[in-house]
Amino acid sequence: MSEYALNIDIVDNRFFTGEGSALFSCAEAKKARAFHRQLAGYQPTPLYELDALAHLLGVGKILLKDESQRFGLNAFKMLGGAYAIARLLCEQYQLDLSSCSFETLKKAIKQPMTFATTTDGNHGRGVAWAAQQLGQNAIVYMPYGSARERVEHIRALGAECIVTEMNYDDTVRLTMKNARAKGWIVVQDTAWDGYTQIPTWIMQGYATLADEAVEQIERAQLPAPTHVLLQCGVGAMAAGVLGYLVDYYGASQPHAILVEPDRADCLYRSGIKGEIVNVGGSMATIMAGLACGEPNPLGWPLLRNCTRQFISCCDAVAALGMRVLGNPLDPDPRVISGESGAVGLGVLAALQFHPQHERLRQRLKLTSDSVVLVLNTEGDTDIAHYRDVVWGGKYPVL
Incomplete structure (x- = not known):
């Protein structure tokens, strides 16, 4: 050869x-x-x-x-996002993770929730899927140049998907800023000061x-x-x-x-x-x-x-x-x-x-x-x- x-x-x-x-x-x-x-x-x-x-x-x-x-x-990617959301809900509603499924978690949720994340495609699709399974909302931000097909995969799961004019890391910062202002729960697989528990669960x-x-x-x-x-x-x-x-x-x-x-x-x-x-x-x-x-x-x-x-x-x-x-x-x-x-x-x-x-x-x-x-x-x-x-x-x- x-x-x-x-x-x-x-x-x-x-x-x-x-x-x-x-x-x-x-x-x-x-x-x-x-x-x-x-x-x-x-x-x-x-x-x-x-x-x-x-x-x-x-x-x-x-x-x-x-x-x-x-x-x-x-x-x-859904392995991380779904598990982190489950851990978060188990803590919030004092549930036993070892006996929880999406059905039990869905029944436990008392107030509507919005999960937000930044993705190049696969992680956001996983978060959107988990939110759909739970009957909740997802807002997914994607960096500049993201493939149209990956955007549509996320929207097909009922999530809002927004493509920014920024690279991935700057889009993460935008997601965090908007989530703080609007009370969304960020489900991100990277960490920063004050944000470590959810990324740990994802990993x-x-x-x-x-x-x-x-x-x-x-x-x-x-x-x-x-x-x-x-x-x-x-x-x-x-x-x-x-x-x-x-x-x-x-x-x-x-x-x-x-x-x-x-x-x-x-x-x-x-x-x-x-x-x-x-x-x-x-x-x-x-x-x-x-x-x-x-x-x-x-x-x-x-x-x-x-x-x-x-x-x-x-x-x-x-x-x-x-x-x-x-x-x-x-x-x-x-x-x-x-x-x-x-x-x-x-x-x-x-x-x-x-x-x-x-x-x-x-x-x-x-x-x-x-x-x-x-x-x-x-x-x-x-x-x-x-x-x-x-x-x-x-x-x-x-």
Whole structure:
């Protein structure tokens, strides 16, 4: 096959300590999963073994957790928003979370509620879905350039959706300002001074997918992952999942690698410095779900302590991942993966076909025995763009 050198910048984490977090643990994840199990339509999303691709890429195994099949919402994000709203209502109405479903919560609500959030698409869709299930209102703000299809998905769930002229982080600030003025409840997966409880619950809710994955690995008697690639926006999902894996397997396994778009690589830059570094500007990347410039301060300490490497990569890496997953080697399953969902797998493929692939593989400690866990965090949430990439060849590698 042809060689091509896509932009993949790797930095080793000089600040690794291996110290986990009690907030993002197996015990907290199991509380969240117990709630999710009570929701109508709950079932674990598939964990696929991509053995033919693993052989081609020179690793022992590739395990892919496919979150495109989560509650019909085409992404994992509802795990966090729904769980945070449930925790909030349980506290407000003195309910037992372990015996709560949306039906019991809906009956408990005494006054109309409005949930507000900022999203690049998937998180807002999850919050709108939860509000709809509860018979409440949702107002969702989206940053400049958001895809029309993602807007319509949110509106189809009965929410008001407003696209701003700002980037993601400035839109978060606008949402908070308007919510304070109008008495809305903000359901956001990043944190700031005075706003930490709801984002903590959201991150704990994301860890349901990690609990499922580990259970699936063990039931199938598969080897434990030696590596995990986690894509990042603010780092909320990455911290929730990595916290679980560190608590379960220990900090030395798996070898955790964070992946971001090079136009919104706040965690990559933070990893270099050892403290939070923000990124501003438009952050124009096809990985809309990762176009965030300010790390979540709740997740950052864990990511700093337990990540081995940070990667900043170009959009063509995500596009490559989309095409590889959508056009599998026999007998691997076909996976429909959106731009933010495919970037971890895209990194593996791009490394294999890079002119310096042996050096890069050694850098990441990838060998023929490696078992790599990747997450497809979204499906084709923007179908037109998905086809532009997979059918039309947009963002080519050559």
